[in-house]
Amino acid sequence: xxxxxxxxxxxxxxxxxxxxxxxxxxxxxxxxxxxxxxxxxxxxxxxxxxxxxxxxxxxxxxxxxxxxxxxxxxxxxxxxxxxxxxxxxxxxxxxxxxxxxxxxxxxxxxxxxxxxxxxxxxxxxxxxxxxxxxxxxxxxxxxxxxxxxxxxxxxxxxxxxxxxxxxxxxxxxxxxxxxxxxxxxxxxxxxxxxxxxxxxxxxxxxxxxxxxxxxxxxxxxxxxxxxxxxxxxxxxxxxxxxxxxxxx
Numbered sequence: 001x002x003x004x005x006x007x008x009x010x011x012x013x014x015x016x017x018x019x020x021x022x023x024x025x026x027x028x029x030x031x032x033x034x035x036x037x038x039x040x041x042x043x044x045x046x047x048x049x050x051x052x053x054x055x056x057x058x059x060x061x062x063x064x065x066x067x068x069x070x071x072x073x074x075x076x077x078x079x080x081x082x083x084x085x086x087x088x089x090x091x092x093x094x095x096x097x098x099x100x101x102x103x104x105x106x107x108x109x110x111x112x113x114x115x116x117x118x119x120x121x122x123x124x125x126x127x128x129x130x131x132x133x134x135x136x137x138x139x140x141x142x143x144x145x146x147x148x149x150x151x152x153x154x155x156x157x158x159x160x161x162x163x164x165x166x167x168x169x170x171x172x173x174x175x176x177x178x179x180x181x182x183x184x185x186x187x188x189x190x191x192x193x194x195x196x197x198x199x200x201x202x203x204x205x206x207x208x209x210x211x212x213x214x215x216x217x218x219x220x221x222x223x224x225x226x227x228x229x230x231x232x233x234x235x236x237x238x239x240x241x242x243x244x245x246x247x248x
Contacts, residue, residue, distance in 0.1 A: 001026040001157065001189040002047055007056035009042055016042045017053070018213035024206075029183055029190040031204035031221070033197070033235060035244065038210050040193040044159055047191070049073060060157070071104045078155035078188075080179075082162040084146040086134040093130035096120060096148045105153050119148040123178055140171040144178070151182060158183060160192040164199055176202035197236060200224065209235060211244060 002024040009017040016039045024030045032040050045051040046058050049065040058065040065073070086095045096116035100107045107115070117127050123144040134142055143163070150158055163179060164172035180203050183190045192203050200207055204221040209232045216231040224236065234242030 001061055002030075002191070003057075003059045004043075004046070005057045007043075007046060007053045007058060009039075009046060009051060009053050016213055017046070019056070020210070020213070020215055021056075022208050022215055022218055024189055024191060026189055027187050028205040029180075029192065029203055030206050030208060031192040031194060031200040032208050032210055033195060033200055034210035035195065035235070039213050040210055041161070043210065044161070044191065044193065048077065048159075075104055075153070076156045078150040078153060078158040080143075080146045080150040080158070080160045080163055082165050084134070084139075084142040086142055086145060086149075088134055090133075091130065092120070092125075092132050092134065092137070092145050093117060095134065095145055096152050098149060099153050115152060116148070119152050120145070122151070122182065123148045139166055140174070143167060143171075143175055147175070147178060147182070151186065151188075154186070155188060157189045157191070158186075160190065160194075160203075162194055162196075163192065164194070164196050169198075172196065172198060173202075179203050211235075 005021050007017050007020040020043065032043065034040055042051060046053050047060065047065060052066050093113050093116040096119055097112040099105050100112040100115060101109065117130050120127070120129060125141065125144055134145070137145065160179060164175055167175060176199050192199065194200060201221060201224065206219065207221050207224055208215050209217040209229070211231050217227055217229040219227060230243050234244050
């Protein structure tokens with residue numbers, strides 16, 4: 001479903017991606033791990049067509065991501081943003097139904113609300129939450145609302161950007177299980193950016209380790225703890241010693 005071949009991207013003298021080649025088969029989940037500033041977010045922006053690579057190709061379902069019709073192309077995606085990124089001035093249901101109230105996916109208001117309430121139920125939130133505002137919710141509830149918004153339009157492809165940031169370990173586990181259950185149920189193709197290894201182990205079918213703008217290791221999650229790549233081993237164990245330089 002998603003295929004990147006020898007993708008390079010620089011911003012001025014800052015070479016962010018240095019020849020990334022990775023694929024995501026349809027209906028599978030790829031978790032991209034790596035430290036801050038390693039190019040994970042730029043990778044997603046290249047797939048979405050928000051950033052054009054300097055070299056290499058990015059294809060989604062066999063089509064060049066940089067040349068697709070924008071509205072139709074983006075309608076295939078859903079995204080859970082880091083921190084939730086909910087609109088403070090909108091009620092919960094309006095946040096969830098954001099894409100259903102405008103643009104090419106527009107539905108009648110009553111229908112959009114009905115879909116929003118159903119998606120809230122799917123992530124474990126009751127209908128009485130629908131008319132609240134984000135500020136009235138806990139961090140975990142806000143993350144669930146963001147997840148409901150990501151799946152509201154039944155997208156074929158879903159991106160998750162650090163889905164458990166700011167959550168306690170128990171709530172992180174709840175969100176990870178929700179994500180895994182929902183994407184399996186929907187059959188969606190999924191790309192997850194995270195440095196949380198519990199997220200990687202719960203959500204992933206496959207894992208890619210990005211460091212220095214390159215994929216250092218790529219393989220099934222079942223091999224995550226036995227692979228011998230030194231970059232991966234250092235990241236998984238959290239050791240200060242290894243090829244990844246740690247600030248001291």
